[in-house]
Amino acid sequence: MIVVMKPDATMTQIEHMAEHITGLGLTPQVIHGKHQTVIAALGEERQGLLEALEPGEGVEKVLPIMAPYKRASSELKKERTVVSTRDLVVGGGRIAMIAGPCSVESEEQIVSIAKTLRALGATGLRGGAFKPRTSPYSFQGHKEDGLKMLAAARAETGLAIVTEVMAPEHVPMVAEYADVLQIGARNMQNYQLLQAVGDSGKPALLKRGMSATVEEFLLAAEYILDRGNPNVMLCERGIRTFEDHTRFTLPLATVPYLNEKSHLPVVVDPSHGTGKSRLVAPMARAAVAAGADALILEVHDDPEHAMSDGAQSITPATFSQLVEQCRRVAAAVDRSV
Amino acid sequence: MIVVMKPDATMTQIEHMAEHITGLGLTPQVIHGKHQTVIAALGEERQGLLEALEPGEGVEKVLPIMAPYKRASSELKKERTVVSTRDLVVGGGRIAMIAGPCSVESEEQIVSIAKTLRALGATGLRGGAFKPRTSPYSFQGHKEDGLKMLAAARAETGLAIVTEVMAPEHVPMVAEYADVLQIGARNMQNYQLLQAVGDSGKPALLKRGMSATVEEFLLAAEYILDRGNPNVMLCERGIRTFEDHTRFTLPLATVPYLNEKSHLPVVVDPSHGTGKSRLVAPMARAAVAAGADALILEVHDDPEHAMSDGAQSITPATFSQLVEQCRRVAAAVDRSV
Amino acid sequence: MIVVMKPDATMTQIEHMAEHITGLGLTPQVIHGKHQTVIAALGEERQGLLEALEPGEGVEKVLPIMAPYKRASSELKKERTVVSTRDLVVGGGRIAMIAGPCSVESEEQIVSIAKTLRALGATGLRGGAFKPRTSPYSFQGHKEDGLKMLAAARAETGLAIVTEVMAPEHVPMVAEYADVLQIGARNMQNYQLLQAVGDSGKPALLKRGMSATVEEFLLAAEYILDRGNPNVMLCERGIRTFEDHTRFTLPLATVPYLNEKSHLPVVVDPSHGTGKSRLVAPMARAAVAAGADALILEVHDDPEHAMSDGAQSITPATFSQLVEQCRRVAAAVDRSV
Amino acid sequence: MIVVMKPDATMTQIEHMAEHITGLGLTPQVIHGKHQTVIAALGEERQGLLEALEPGEGVEKVLPIMAPYKRASSELKKERTVVSTRDLVVGGGRIAMIAGPCSVESEEQIVSIAKTLRALGATGLRGGAFKPRTSPYSFQGHKEDGLKMLAAARAETGLAIVTEVMAPEHVPMVAEYADVLQIGARNMQNYQLLQAVGDSGKPALLKRGMSATVEEFLLAAEYILDRGNPNVMLCERGIRTFEDHTRFTLPLATVPYLNEKSHLPVVVDPSHGTGKSRLVAPMARAAVAAGADALILEVHDDPEHAMSDGAQSITPATFSQLVEQCRRVAAAVDRSV
Structure with a gap:
């Protein structure tokens, strides 16, 4: 000091x-x-x-002189962390694609889209069973039924399931079905939840709070790591600024910055980061060029009839092109998809 | 639409x-x-x-054309809400003073400061038993022991206890000791917590998230109201902006704006809103002039040795002056302290 | 360092x-x-x-350790600066009211409103002859003709004229008619303009840039002071944040902060700071309670037919009430209006 | 409406x-x-x-329903604009590299670095002769002498000169030496300057203001276009947000957004956009992947002894690698460098 x-x-x-x-x-x-x-x-x-x-x-x-995070710091652990569950490997030479609808809507829907996504190169399936919604009057997700639908999709495809958990008391239930526990942006500083996810030992995908500094983001990761769970992925999903032409502002400089300061792998969410389907593919390419280890993307068969987040969902056809584009960009930075 | x-x-x-x-x-x-x-x-x-x-x-x-909140709206309920518990009355002609240390440190400390604050005009006692901290390595509060210390202070002074609850499963325990359940800024969109506080029926002090729009703030209140709990106070505590000379930016225009759009009483927190003890009194006066119904203030006998938030805590002597200044400003806007 | x-x-x-x-x-x-x-x-x-x-x-x-501004700092000059021209005195015990329409529309209009404002307590008349407009297709002001209309209003009322100058080469012309040269928020870092205003020796009202830090604001003042012109007023007019219910966010904590760090008087603009006429009076009161030395307000006889900024303009009737309210708040902080 | x-x-x-x-x-x-x-x-x-x-x-x-910009809109002009001067072509299949020091320091320096940059693939030379500085006590540039040094560098290398003009009255002088007139972020809404640059007919590189919305940015371009000058390049250089680990936040989603809404070419400045030399190359790659038409980069032989902006300047060696990396990414999006 x-x-x-x-x-x-x-x-x-x-x-x-x-x-x-x-x-x-x-x-x-x-x-x-x-x-x-x-x-x-x-x-x-x-x-x-x-x-x-x-x-x-x-x-x-x-x-202050020293960074307040320790376990997340690349100074203490030089070797980069690779988080791996089923075929989903985040970190290392290959860039992972985690894709799926915003909400799990029905078993038929999720199994169908999962098959499509698997065929197009995804190794992780995202889909919300518990949905944090700004309004109490919005659809809040199918809850445990939704988790069962996700498990059915995994049984059919082998995709690793990435889904949000919203409360500490739900962690055991969600951990029973999911391969990766997602902590949403609104809960980045819900410390009881962070600790419960830490205690579960399950891989965690931690989304950056929409107004969290990078230091606060790494300290939130520290809460999970401090419970003895090393499997943390950091997910940049956009911050809140004065900009009004996008839903959030996606600051990709956090990718190389986190790569320097931390050993944890970095995931980018261009769907929430922009809120507009037409901007998703260019920002996905940019994230790969900046050094992201994985992308998490909202894909829906019929965005117009999605139960949530239709405006930022891409179709499977667009996803297919996006994967191909990212594959080429990945090769240009000596990685693969 | x-x-x-x-x-x-x-x-x-x-x-x-x-x-x-x-x-x-x-x-x-x-x-x-x-x-x-x-x-x-x-x-x-x-x-x-x-x-x-x-x-x-x-x-x-x-x-969209219509505001998405209903129960919080002054269109649906014209009569202004007054939240009242013990001698703490928020809303109406008299401006309430809720004061106390950031953290409950010991029974001796909290009883002593409570007596002082009561004598100086406070009707509510704030103090953290559960502390949300950015770092896992910071002091996290005395938890249930802290709640007992607060109850002891109430027994001595009659002050209504305002204290934070951080997780849905803690609501029953905290509700047993506290008069008002505070929901912190980081938890403004922790929907399980909002619902649990709603179910408790206890008066709630809901802090605005540091990057929440006013609409999101009112929708968070809606989660509590929607559970049949009408006793909600809205607390402006500062937002995150590019400004770096204060800890947060305290946007007082939310006070008259909320007074127009909602029937719920409005509390202002100039301690967190500025992060600097020297700025607390001027902003307290300004909040009263802008139409706030109550102030919530960090007061510590010895800020230099506070276990948290020393830099923004004022001393009892400064609090005493602040109350007197606010009393004069309140009179100038036809209210009292 | x-x-x-x-x-x-x-x-x-x-x-x-x-x-x-x-x-x-x-x-x-x-x-x-x-x-x-x-x-x-x-x-x-x-x-x-x-x-x-x-x-x-x-x-x-x-x-860095030291503040980079020198002449604006209260460390170098302990005595507070009072800027005085005609009956307009900014700084000291009395709070000045500078009021008028956004744009000067006609001689009849400006003379008429000036008489009204003078009678209601204003000592400065604001009004734009040169208007910086976001779009090239908006009304850009009557330019020199507008200055002449302002001079006519001064001749009738004795009000000091406060008007914006937008380019260095206009400084001599504007200085010929105006008593105070206003530098708009968009030009806060137009250094040639700052220097030209500094060279003119005329009192300057410097508006804070909408994304300027307080340090940058004081350094902009330093450009004027450094040319030997000590008559600088600092005007807080709101910053750009994510908030969307007001046009800008008005951070009143800058008032006591500037009062501590600088000897220059502080003016607050609640019209631009909120962009909504209904919020102007509460924020005017709050600014006085926080320690402002003057207010600058948009007042228009017929806001619905104003050539610019109608939505944030108040009527003379509202201005009259506002002055009375501010007078009472000023008395509560041992000052007058 | x-x-x-x-x-x-x-x-x-x-x-x-x-x-x-x-x-x-x-x-x-x-x-x-x-x-x-x-x-x-x-x-x-x-x-x-x-x-x-x-x-x-x-x-x-x-x-409002319609976008307020007209001439900048891709609705009115479907064909994409290509700005071309000497060998610098911005827009079209090839991505241009504009590089050089923050300030022109001496003729020897600028000629030497220009030769290096030309050999490494740059077609434009940036360098400040007039420097807008936050403090009046900072180095303000060599002014006309600096312009002559730039012209000497052009004579030796053929690089197109890109340099900032800060005041309307300087436009003729700067236009005499420069190939592209740069309007800095602080001057994005200096309307006299925009009009003077418009009148000059010279290619203009317009930097986005640090808190300008994209709509305001396009309206600023409209000021230049409206004077009959079609040669405008839009430069994203980062916005001001709460983030403190970078100097500004570089929101690359503006690139595809501008590509959709406007026909004007888009330049990205990762040097100012991050403020940290280590982040420049990853963000340059990301900008190319997102669809930028050109990059503008601060390159200095000896950043530690640069007269300004050393912390964000890269060395010629790093520039060389960056060009090679961008060439590979450009190929991956079917373009070239």
């Missing part, structure tokens, strides 16, 4: 802060600059220090 | 959309403009319609 | 940076922490240093 | 609005819905209508 004192801080205030730093188990090193004094607080930069230092008398600001 | 067709939409596409609208139980009214055709879809504007209409062929965009 | 080296920075890289710092005329002080090395670079923290230090090998980040 | 009346609007108010619409030269069509009345205002959707309709009594909101 670097404690920056105000230009008019008194010697008494400076000495008081130095003692306060010592009291917190750190070693203060006072540096008198031309205009201001700064105090380096040396030692383990644990959580809570910032908050303990900031309110001091004469303090202008406190600058 | 207004469906705007693309300038080059064909007559077939326009007819198809009109039929699709009819199929959804609405009445289409086609309006041929100079450059574009728009179709008004008349009838109940229920959830899911937007999503059903948007993906249609030849559709440029769909414009 | 504090240069934070990466955890795996080599001794050679650390030594190289220390030499680089010396080469820049600063004194390096190397601090070896438990996990990372930081180097304090002591001396005058002039512009350009950050950019010179950041690209160094092994550098993780560079943390 | 669609005028949405409030649920409690009276028949008198509805009739008044219908007359007001007629008075504006449009044809009103009143649609009585179940809960609300809406009035379609048919006719030419010219600027100013929104503002004329919004303040009406009983009006809840006004929804």
Whole structure:
């Protein structure tokens, strides 16, 4: 920590802060600059220090130095994490395609689309059984029945099932059917849920909160990792900004940034990230070019009659072209699809 | 709903959309403009319609007309809601002061500060027993022991207890001790939690998510109201923007806007809304001038040694001045403190 | 400056940076922490240093310590600036009211509204002769004719004229008619314009850019001050965020923040800050409660037929009530209107 | 325009609005819905209508239907624009590389780097002679001397010169030396400058303002096009959001969106868009995959000693790799570099 004192801080205030730093188990090193004094607080930069230092008398600001995440950091674990379940492998040379409808609507629908997607190159099947909806009056998903439909689709196709879990008490039930537990953007800081998913040991796909900083995103992953579950995928799905021509703003620079700071694989969701079906394929290609390890995509046989998110769903025909385009871009960055 | 067709939409596409609208139980009214055709879809504007209409062929965009919240709307209930528990009354002519430390640290601490705050004019005591923390390595609260400490403070002072509940399965336990269940900003769209709080029937203080639109905020309230719990307070606590000189940006225009659109009382949190203790009093005064029904404030005897949020906590001495200042501003807008 | 080296920075890289710092005329002080090395670079923290230090090998980040603005800072000038021209005095105990239509539409219109506003307590008259418009097809203002109409209104009422100047080459002409040169939000970083206004010596009302940080705002003021013109007013007019129920988000915490960091007076524009006439009065009251020195308001006799910004214009009747409300709030914070 | 009346609007108010619409030269069509009345205002959707309709009594909101830009729209001009000057061709099958230092520092520097860049595949040379700087104390560029240095570099290499012009009165001088006039992000709504660049007839590279919507961006282009200058390139350079790990957030979905809505070629600036040299190459690849027509990149021989923007400048060696990577990605999307 670097404690920056105000230009008019008194010697008494400076000495008081130095003692306060010592009291917190750190070693203060006072540096008198031309205009201001700064105090380096040396030692383990644990959580809570910032908050303990900031309110001091004469303090202008406190600058943390170390990243607060540990287990997610590429500094502690140099080897890149590969998350693998059934044929779905996220991380490594091959880019995975996770696809499916927003909501599981019926067994017939999900089995049918699963077969199509498998044939087109997907190794993961997404589909919501529990749906977090902005309004209490919207369709909330088929719940456990939906999970059974997903399991039926897996039985037919071998696709790994990726589905959202919305509450800690649902984790055991969802884990019984799913191969990957998805934590939605709205729940990125639902800590009980993160811990329950951590405890389950199941692969987790953690979506970035729509206004979470990358540091907060990695700290949310830390909650899962800290429970002894190493199988975490980070999913960029767009952030909320002033832009109004897309549903969210998809900041692809997080892909190479996360690849540098963390060993966890990175998934990109261009469906939610744009909210417009026509923008999905170009952003899928861009994500692959930027270094994404997997894509998660909303695909629906008949977007106009989808029970949710029709506007951002692509058809199987578009998905087929998208996979082919991504295959070519992947080859251009020495990877494959 | 207004469906705007693309300038080059064909007559077939326009007819198809009109039929699709009819199929959804609405009445289409086609309006041929100079450059574009728009179709008004008349009838109940229920959830899911937007999503059903948007993906249609030849559709440029769909414009919803009605607000999607119902029970929270001042159109349906003209009379303003007053939430009342013990001496804490939120709504009406008197502005309530809810104050206390960020975290409950010890029984001695919380009883002592509660006595001070009561004497200075507070009618509600805030204090976290369950703490949502960005990092798994931060202090997470004393949990049920913390709730008991709060109950002890209430026994001594009569202050109504306002404390956060973080998971649906904790609702019964927290409801046993607390007078008001607080739903934190990170959990504004944790729908299981909203429903559980709704089912509890306890007064709820719902904090706005840091990137939630006002419409999403009111829809989150709708989840509680829809369970038959009318005692909801809306709390503006700041949004995430590009500004970096404050922790969040506190958009006070939401106060008169919510007062117009909703009958629910509005609480403002200038502590989280600014993150800086020196800005709390001016923003508290501004909130009162803008029409807030209550303030919720972090007050700590010794901010430098607070276990969390020291930088934004004010001292009892500052709180005392703040109350006096707000009393004068309240009088200027024909209210009292 | 504090240069934070990466955890795996080599001794050679650390030594190289220390030499680089010396080469820049600063004194390096190397601090070896438990996990990372930081180097304090002591001396005058002039512009350009950050950019010179950041690209160094092994550098993780560079943390500036001092605020980059000087002349705008309350550290260098403790006495608060009062900007005064005719009866318009901004700063000090009395809160000034600057009011008028968005655009000057005709001499009759501007003279008539000016008389009304003067009678209701305004000391400044706003009105656009040069209008920056998002679209080239919108009304762009009456230009010099508009300035003459403003001068006529001043001749009748004595109100100080506040009007926007959009280009450096227009400064002499606008300065001939106006008492205060307004720099619009879109031009906050039009440096030639800032310098030309600085050179004119005329009082300047500088509007915050809609996505400018407070630091950038103060640096824009610095451009004017640096030309020897001390008469600068800082105007908060709202920032661009994801919020969509108001035109902009009006972050009133900038008022007390600027009051602390700078000696320059602070003006608030609740008309642009909200974009909705019904929200103007509550936010005007809130601005006064937060410590604003003046308000600038769009008032129009007939908003429905205004040539621009009708939706956010209030009528003279509403203005009259607003002034009375602000007078009461001002008294509550020991000021007057 | 669609005028949405409030649920409690009276028949008198509805009739008044219908007359007001007629008075504006449009044809009103009143649609009585179940809960609300809406009035379609048919006719030419010219600027100013929104503002004329919004303040009406009983009006809840006004929804525009048509895009306000015309000349920039792909609806009016189906054929894609190609901007071509010397060997720099932007638009069409080949992706152009515009590269160079942030600032022109000396003739020796700019000639040397120009030769290197030409050899590595660039066809445009960027370099600032006039530098817009946040602080008045930063290096502001060599001005006309800098332009002469750029011309010398062109004489040696044939590269087309792309350089920023900051004020209308500088346009003739800059146009004398430059091949492309760049309008910086801070000046995107400096309308005098846009018009002056339009009048010059020179190819223009218009950077998106850091908080401009895409609609505002296209309307800024409209200012140039409206002066009879068709040679406009749209440059996405990142927007301001809450993200703090990059300097700006680079929203690549604007590339396919602009490609759909406009016929103008799209340039991407991954240097400013990220602010970090390590992120430039991945985002350059992503931009090509998303459909960009050109890249503009900051390249410096010795970023550590650059006079500005060192942290985001890449070396010629990195540029060389980036060009090769982009060449492969371009081939994957059936284009070339």
